[in-house]
Amino acid sequence: MADETNRRGRACQFGKLEFYVMWSNLRDVFARQLVVLVDPTNPQHTRRRKQLTVAVGTVFTLGMAAAMGVAPRNAFDDPLAPRVEHTLRMPDVHEQLEQLTEASDAGVYVQQERMQRGDTIGSLLRRLGVDDPDAQAFIVKNPTARSLFDLNPGQAVQAEIDSSNLLVSLQANLGGDAGSSRELVIERVAPKKEGGDFTYKARIEAVDNDLHYEMASGAIDATGFFKSMDSASVPDEVVNQMISIFSGVIDFHHDIARGDRFRIVYEAGFRDGAFVRNGRVVAIELINRNTLYQALWYAPKDGTPGAYYTFDGRSMKRPFLRSPVEFSRVSSGFGGRDHPLHHQWKQHKGVDFAAPQGTKVIATADATVEFAGQQNGYGNIVVLKHANGYSTFYAHLSRFAGLREGQHVSQGQLIGYVGSTGWATGPHLHYEFRYNDVPQNPLTTTLMEAPTLTGKSRADFLTYTSATLSRINMLRTYNVLTASN
Numbered sequence: 001m002a003d004e005t006n007r008r009g010r011a012c013q014f015g016k017l018e019f020y021v022m023w024s025n026l027r028d029v030f031a032r033q034l035v036v037l038v039d040p041t042n043p044q045h046t047r048r049r050k051q052l053t054v055a056v057g058t059v060f061t062l063g064m065a066a067a068m069g070v071a072p073r074n075a076f077d078d079p080l081a082p083r084v085e086h087t088l089r090m091p092d093v094h095e096q097l098e099q100l101t102e103a104s105d106a107g108v109y110v111q112q113e114r115m116q117r118g119d120t121i122g123s124l125l126r127r128l129g130v131d132d133p134d135a136q137a138f139i140v141k142n143p144t145a146r147s148l149f150d151l152n153p154g155q156a157v158q159a160e161i162d163s164s165n166l167l168v169s170l171q172a173n174l175g176g177d178a179g180s181s182r183e184l185v186i187e188r189v190a191p192k193k194e195g196g197d198f199t200y201k202a203r204i205e206a207v208d209n210d211l212h213y214e215m216a217s218g219a220i221d222a223t224g225f226f227k228s229m230d231s232a233s234v235p236d237e238v239v240n241q242m243i244s245i246f247s248g249v250i251d252f253h254h255d256i257a258r259g260d261r262f263r264i265v266y267e268a269g270f271r272d273g274a275f276v277r278n279g280r281v282v283a284i285e286l287i288n289r290n291t292l293y294q295a296l297w298y299a300p301k302d303g304t305p306g307a308y309y310t311f312d313g314r315s316m317k318r319p320f321l322r323s324p325v326e327f328s329r330v331s332s333g334f335g336g337r338d339h340p341l342h343h344q345w346k347q348h349k350g351v352d353f354a355a356p357q358g359t360k361v362i363a364t365a366d367a368t369v370e371f372a373g374q375q376n377g378y379g380n381i382v383v384l385k386h387a388n389g390y391s392t393f394y395a396h397l398s399r400f401a402g403l404r405e406g407q408h409v410s411q412g413q414l415i416g417y418v419g420s421t422g423w424a425t426g427p428h429l430h431y432e433f434r435y436n437d438v439p440q441n442p443l444t445t446t447l448m449e450a451p452t453l454t455g456k457s458r459a460d461f462l463t464y465t466s467a468t469l470s471r472i473n474m475l476r477t478y479n480v481l482t483a484s485n
């Protein structure tokens, strides 16, 4: 009987062991092969980074396509993950020039402008050199063409204009993800009969991008988290995903320390060889105060929305976020671990997060709003009631984010802004975490682990993971080859 249990136990262990061997291979790759990447002072850094990007791109576009098929391409299903600023595809000048030389009426030229704050369709068209009331009237009235109004400042719009400054066509990238873009195309249509009027039509096209996989790695140094990320050339939208991925296990305000190391593999979309936008983090590793955290994006085949999992199949989601204060460039490094506002936990029953006035305060878990108003000492306070006897308190707020008592709020939802109302000497968030109304220290409370994937979804997960990791592992082979060049 005991033997049987043992054997079964060992069989189980074996599967696990294999898995860890595979993962340790990946860590080897990260550790040994990417040393050049980690050290920006290394003269090979820039060159190697480019080579690797190419390598990852090649390896993944060849081999990864099948494996990635299980993950939907629309990035940012994670509601906490901030949206990518849409970088616009530049016009393919060569193509345009060819078209121009071939065109019978060679008087067509291409102009590109960026959307500016406060732009109207009229002012945008003027900057593009378009003087065409008919085209302008069409854009203002046509529901598809009107999506131009949705563009953010900085986004590019391209126009083809004839020699009379009339609009021939207009193109704008409306957004999308790393894998594909939605493109607005407005075109002039020649009159059906001679002497008739030009008309316009508008459509939105889905265009596929080429997915590449970029890799970034580095360490947190004395300059702080965000500057260290900049030194490692990690794009902001990837940094924000990183914060979101670990928000259930790490309080970036208190936990991130000098010497912490990270490695990130993320998607980047390209079109005609030109960068379009970054996408989702595919795999990430963070060594925080000697504790190793790893996560991998995975979308189960059963249609469950994708999420981040540890490499042994545990969800990275937790019932509570580690921090109720948005971690941003502005709020990071404000106060900090040794700030005088950090009272002794025992005297205080809560934790103070020093942060600039107006910093976003977010619900640490799904909840209903129990109270939102003024209380002596606490000033403006929000009390949230969670499942299983938990409640959280957010005090000294400068203002609320339009909350009603009894309203449902989701984890990560904005509930108010840091202030210094009530008995507060400076702007900070006083945060209390209670279980059956008894205050707990949220910084040291170990919160429930997420359940592990089981059964078929676990088998699927391991298949996916092993494919992903072995693809990343192939970098090693590539690096050996380039090293001999």
Ligand SMILES: [Zn+2]
Binding pocket: 348, 350, 351, 352, 429, 430, 431
């Ligand atoms: Zn306090």
